[in-house]
Amino acid sequence: MSGKLTVVGLGPGSAELTTPAVSRALAEATDLVGYVTYLDRVPPSPVGQRRHASDNRVEVERAREALALAAAGKSVVVVSSGDPGVFAMASALFEAVEAGEPSWRALDIRIEPGVTAMLAAAAHVGAPLGGDFCTISLSDNLKAWSTIERRLEAAAQGDFVIALYNPASVARPDQLGRAFALLQRWKSPDTLVVFVKAAGTPNAETRIARLGDADAAGADMRTLVLIGSSQTRAIERSGAAPWIYTPRSERDIA
Template sequence: MTGRLIVVGLGPGDANLTTPAVSKALAEATDLIGYITYLDRAPAGPPGQRRHATDNRVELDRARHALSLAAEGKDVVVVSGGDPGVFAMAAAVFEAVETGDVAWRALDIRIEPGVTAMLAAAAEVGAPLGGDFCAISLSDNLKSWATIERRLKAAAEGDFVIALYNPASRARPDQLGKALEHLRSFKAADTPVIFVRAAGTSDAKIRIQELGTVDVTSVDMRTLVLIGSSLTRKIERPGASPWIYTLRSERELS
């Protein structure tokens, strides 16, 4: 009997932002596999459900383990935070399929989407992703810093709103500062920079600054950074943080 493998995204943190389809997959699985931090967020399953927790930097090993269990007939769910297709486990699973046992290509593999961090962060402040935007991870674990700088330059020259994932960690505390310094060559000094920590949770914290004077000292891996385009606008509000949104059309400037 051939099993099934579903890759799910739990969303950014609040249980209300986990989709019903993901909740159903978690409840029906015989085996859950994932980074221990995300597995701890998954609700208790039925009796006999097994959990296989791993460290953060073993994505391909985790994917191969999940595929092997599915090939044995298990109903396997691979757990990611946010959306599994955005800097997460869905790509690792398909990489393992492409390079692994040919029999894995016949498995029933499905992806259940989730709310990724940039969507949750944008919702906290208004609609900064209302126009064209892109997402870039500042982690250089899987790509060079030269590649990151090239992509930042292309995004800035294209006048995209830019969502920065993995902005800083203990191992690379200077990445975000370097990235913003690089972007100052291509974007105006008054470009809004939005920091949202723990987006989509009751602990969310928002900070809005400008590119020319931005302070990155309190940024960590739970922070999502949004950098505006020339069409991004700020609406000041009495006694509250401003709304930030991006015009949908250049014609709206006239």
């Protein structure tokens, strides 16, 4: 079994945020497998790569296809956005390995990390992830909403900065507002909230609010929402948006 399989993260959008290791893996692949929108971000190769595009929400099926190609001797790259290990294809691939052909466990499988949207969003506004933080997806496609609520409550009680992925979609227009309402039981209404749409791209849009009056309208699947801890603060600037950061120490800053 001479094939190999690499799962890569393209980063959040800008080509400059795709790592050299990911670019090298893409250039060396015989076959690219991925969601069609992400494959479209990969420049055509002069060596005649085959592209195996599929729709969203078929992650495990996509992983099985990639594993079968690698088992047949191909050099396969599975393409994700952001980082492949954060709510993305790396986990789906290992789900398929665990439940699939025993021979797949002998394949040469590698994960190449990428810049996840949380990091790109934070960089647009300063350093809101400077203290302890956690990430939660608001999508209930693969877990119950009650599980999401329990995790939001635990993160709020622990006073983490919270990065919310998948905050809203056409099918889930109300969940971000419900999350804000739940968090207000444990966090001050003055808690800083940052919305970044299309993080890591030239078209990024940033909005800063306070939790008590944060408006969930306008957030979509391309929006990353950062909810501060009790320590997160704003540095006001004349004629420009404030810098948002969370101190490394929980000691008050004079």
